[in-house]
Amino acid sequence: MPLTCDVLIIGGGIAGLSLASALAGRATVIVAEAEAALASHTSSRSARQLIPSYGPPAIRELTVRTLALLRRTEQETGRRFLTPRSFLLIGDEAQVRGQASSHMAFISHAEAIKLSPELRPGSFEAAGLDTTSFGCDTDLLIEHHRTTAEAAGARILTNAPVTAAVRGADDGGAGGDGGWEVQAGARSIVADTVVNAAGAWADNVAAFFGAAPQGLVPYRRTAAVVKVARPLLPEQPMVATADNTFYYRPEGDQVLISPSETEPSRAEDARPRETDIQALVENINSATTMGIEAVDRAWTGLRTEPADGHPVVGFDGQTAGFFWLAGQGGYGFQTSAGIAELAAGLILDGTADGTGVSGETIAALSPRRRTL
Numbered sequence: 290m291p292l293t294c295d296v297l298i299i300g301g302g303i304a305g306l307s308l309a310s311a312l313a314g315r316a317t318v319i320v321a322e323a324e325a326a327l328a329s330h331t332s333s334r335s336a337r338q339l340i341p342s343y344g345p346p347a348i349r350e351l352t353v354r355t356l357a358l359l360r361r362t363e364q365e366t367g368r369r370f371l372t373p374r375s376f377l378l379i380g381d382e383a384q385v386r387g388q389a390s391s392h393m394a395f396i397s398h399a400e401a402i403k404l405s406p407e408l409r410p411g412s413f414e415a416a417g418l419d420t421t422s423f424g425c426d427t428d429l430l431i432e433h434h435r436t437t438a439e440a441a442g443a444r445i446l447t448n449a450p451v452t453a454a455v456r457g458a459d460d461g462g463a464g465g466d467g468g469w470e471v472q473a474g475a476r477s478i479v480a481d482t483v484v485n486a487a488g489a490w491a492d493n494v495a496a497f498f499g500a501a502p503q504g505l506v507p508y509r510r511t512a513a514v515v516k517v518a519r520p521l522l523p524e525q526p527m528v529a530t531a532d533n534t535f536y537y538r539p540e541g542d543q544v545l546i547s548p549s550e551t552e553p554s555r556a557e558d559a560r561p562r563e564t565d566i567q568a569l570v571e572n573i574n575s576a577t578t579m580g581i582e583a584v585d586r587a588w589t590g591l592r593t594e595p596a597d598g599h600p601v602v603g604f605d606g607q608t609a610g611f612f613w614l615a616g617q618g619g620y621g622f623q624t625s626a627g628i629a630e631l632a633a634g635l636i637l638d639g640t641a642d643g644t645g646v647s648g649e650t651i652a653a654l655s656p657r658r659r660t661l
């Protein structure tokens with residue numbers, strides 16, 4: 290017997306689980322995750338920072354909305370996801386001005402050095418500071434979404450890779466009322482609406498449903514946690530270069546570092562390269578005095594986005610009952626609650642009225658935006 294639900298979500302990363310939790314109690318939900326564990330791809334490999342000044346306007350709006358929603362959830366549940374951590378952008382004057390937004394204030398060179406005394410004075414010219422930025426306990430957030438969804442009756446299946454789908458006729462047959470019958474591992478699932486939250490694999494998953502690809506490209510992004518001779522203070526900001534050569538932030542008594550690379554990849558379980566890490570260590574050791582001594586651990590994840598850099602959120606223009614929740618790039622956590630709220634509104638009510646998301650942003654994220 291197939292399982293049945295209103296909404297089948299493909300992918301158990303932050304995107305799929307945020308939506309499952311936003312739909313809790315409002316629809317019957319099944320999440321199908323290919324791997325044995327939830328959030329084992331990009332969602333377990335992030336830098337865990339939510340930065341309102343980072344990204345194009347639609348992203349910034351969704352980040353502010355996400356922070357408001359997460360704060361509300363913190364108050365309701367007593368769980369603490371967010372810890373204030375400022376974001377310091379450094380570079381030459383033009384680069385920093387080019388990326389500044391209303392959430393970022395220009396500060397003097399001396400102020401930047403006071404905040405991040407490990408920076409060598411000659412390594413940058415100008416600085417911008419976003420004091421509205423937060424670190425995020427992403428493991429706790431994912432666990433919160435899983436438990437919220439399950440408490441409301443959602444079924445979360447692991448080892449359930451979606452490999453095929455057929456559209457039922459409007460005659461109450463397979464897929465009933467024109468819904469989808471989907472093969473997910475050993476299970477057959479009948480759903481009115483299917484949500485594609487498959488991260489780097491989202492265009493591949495769309496093909497099972499006969500939906501045209503969105504031109505989503507996975508880009509490698511590596512990070513490492515390193516031991517340093519002179520640890521940063523826990524309250525120090527995250528520091529990023531405006532020309533995307535590196536970023537770092539305190540991680541306990543160690544430091545999280547990244548080369549900020551954006552290198553196209555196929556959809557895969559990406560792995561770090563020794564040479565990239567070595568070059569990064571040399572780069573940060575020459576720009577700062579923290580003195581990286583050893584690499585504790587390193588990882589690579591895939592940040593997946595379409596050519597215009599906006600996520601793809603909404604019903605497909607051609608394929609009925611097929612909803613996109615993909616292309617979050619480097620913003621998947623900082624936009625997660627805002628995007629889940631938007632997606633839940635579009636799926637359940639056919640409108641985003643009543644959500645905190647603007648019409649401009651809804652249009653910017655629409656899968657049909659190229660033809661709108």
Ligand SMILES: Cc1cc2nc3c(=O)[nH]c(=O)nc-3n(C[C@H](O)[C@H](O)[C@H](O)COP(=O)(O)OP(=O)(O)OC[C@H]3O[C@@H](n4cnc5c(N)ncnc54)[C@H](O)[C@@H]3O)c2cc1C
Pocket residue numbers: 299300301302303304305321322323324327328329330331332333334335336337338339449450451452486487488489490494509510511512547589590591592615616617618619620621622623624
């Ligand atoms: C180094 C790095 C640093 C980052 N830092 C930040 C940060 O500070 N702040 C921020 O907001 N974002 C950050 N990001 C981006 C963020 O991590 C991503 O945007 C987010 O995790 C994407 O979530 P997702 O659920 O879309 O994808 P994923 O977590 O990859 O989830 C997709 C899931 O779909 C599953 N799947 C695929 N195909 C199928 C199938 N056929 N059937 C069933 N399941 C399937 C996969 O197994 C996977 O679990 C960073 C990313 C990286 C790599």
